[in-house]
Amino acid sequence: GAGVSQSPSNKVTEKGKDVELRCDPISGHTALYWYRQSLGQGLEFLIYFQGNSAPDKSGLPSDRFSAERTGGSVSTLTIQRTQQEDSAVYLCASSPGTGSWTQYFGPGTRLLVL
Amino acid sequence: DQQVKQNSPSLSVQEGRISILNCDYTNSMFDYFLWYKKYPAEGPTFLISISSIKDKNEDGRFTVFLNKSAKHLSLHIVPSQPGDSAVYFCAASADYGGATNKLIFGTGTLLAVQP
Numbered sequence: 001g002a003g004v005s006q007s008p009s010n011k012v013t014e015k016g017k018d019v020e021l022r023c024d025p026i027s028g029h030t031a032l033y034w035y036r037q038s039l040g041q042g043l044e045f046l047i048y049f050q051g052n053s054a055p056d057k058s059g060l061p062s063d064r065f066s067a068e069r070t071g072g073s074v075s076t077l078t079i080q081r082t083q084q085e086d087s088a089v090y091l092c093a094s095s096p097g098t099g100s101w102t103q104y105f106g107p108g109t110r111l112l113v114l
Numbered sequence: 115d116q117q118v119k120q121n122s123p124s125l126s127v128q129e130g131r132i133s134i135l136n137c138d139y140t141n142s143m144f145d146y147f148l149w150y151k152k153y154p155a156e157g158p159t160f161l162i163s164i165s166s167i168k169d170k171n172e173d174g175r176f177t178v179f180l181n182k183s184a185k186h187l188s189l190h191i192v193p194s195q196p197g198d199s200a201v202y203f204c205a206a207s208a209d210y211g212g213a214t215n216k217l218i219f220g221t222g223t224l225l226a227v228q229p
Contacts, residue, residue: 004157031215042118042203042219043158056214091157101211105150105157 002026004106006092012112013082021077021109025094032075033095033103034067038088046090049075050097082113117141118206120220128228133191135223137204140185146210148217149178149189150203158203162189194227201225 005024013019025032034046045059049069060066064082069075079086089110093103119138127133135149145166150158164171164178164187171178177190191198201224205217 033216035217035219040221042120042221043205043217045216045218048214048216050215056216058214059216093157095215101215102148102160102163103217104160107155107157 004092004094004104006090006106006109008109009107010110010112012114014114015084016081018078018080019082019111021079021090021092021111023075023077023092023094023106025073025075025092026104027073028096029094029104030072030097031095031101031103032069033093034075034077035091035093036088037091037108043091046077079111082111084113087111087113115140116221117144118204118218118220120202120204120223122223123221124224124226126226126228127194129196130193133189133194133198133225133227135189135191135202135204135225137187137189137220138185139187139206141206141208141218142185143208144206144218146207147178147180147187148205148207149176150205150219151198152201152203152222161202191225194225196227196229199225199227 030051032049035043048056064080067077089108091108093105148163149161152158180187201222203222204220
């Protein structure tokens with residue numbers, strides 16, 4: 001079946017602009033996660049959605065970052081007033097949420113802030 | 115602070131030999147550990163996992179060993195194949211399947227298997 005998809009695959013933006021990154025999880029998966037990987041670093045947890053529960057936003061680095069998950073499916077990560085240090089690969093993952101918590105990752109969005 | 119550490123940024127192994135990738139952690143609350151494999155321009159792919167109640171889990175050519183007293187885990191690949199060449203990430207969770215379920219990742223080890 002289809003895996004996790006993300007769009008755009010690459011995004012170049014100017015400092016100060018807002019960007020939106022989209023994630024389509026695997027159909028039926030109730031849990032959705034956002035991570036980011038900066039150059040030379042491991043994956044850093046950003047936010048976690050599980051069903052209708054309040055999201056765990058503990059990993060968001062600043063209030064410029066926000067995420068929504070509409071209808072329990074598609075998620076959008078928004079970065080306002082982008083800074084150069086926001087440049088990274090943003091990865092989305094989903095997991096079934098019941099019986100199996102293995103996280104399946106999308107290919108990521110490579111964000112470059114000039 | 116880096117709670118999950120992969121101190122070897124790279125490893126080169128001959129085809130057919132054993133690859134051993136190491137991972138150390140500091141948080142004693144971690145109770146579930148995973149290995150992911152990542153090819154360039156792709157997302158990480160789940161490889162194998164182990165619960166803290168076990169000390170070994172095997173899946174085909176891949177075996178993960180957990181030493182809780184040393185807070186150390188390792189991934190063994192036997193025999194290594196050129197297609198195994200990728201970046202391997204160790205990850206840990208203190209709340210797997212729970213309210214948070216977030217994974218803490220190491221910085222990765224680039225494995226190169228030479229034909």
